[in-house]
Amino acid sequence: xxxxxxxxxxxxxxxxxxxVAFLILLTHLYELIIGIILICLGIFVGNYIQLNKEKVKExxxxxxxxx
Numbered sequence: 321x322x323x324x325x326x327x328x329x330x331x332x333x334x335x336x337x338x339x340v341a342f343l344i345l346l347t348h349l350y351e352l353i354i355g356i357i358l359i360c361l362g363i364f365v366g367n368y369i370q371l372n373k374e375k376v377k378e379x380x381x382x383x384x385x386x387x
Contacts (some may be wrong), residue, residue: 369376
């Protein structure tokens with residue numbers, strides 16, 4: 321019994337993480353999480369482009385010229 325307690329104490333973070341991941345899969349919360357991540361990524365990219373218009377234009381121009 322003492323060995324089981326040691327194992328549970330040593331790996332409790334991994335066990336809790338596995339349980340949480342399993343619950344997320346069962347409830348389809350991963351779809352919501354992916355959606356939130358995509359929205360945040362879109363906000364970040366849009367802000368970066370707005371603040372660095374000239375740099376982005378030059379980068380796109382170089383990329384198109386290489387093609």
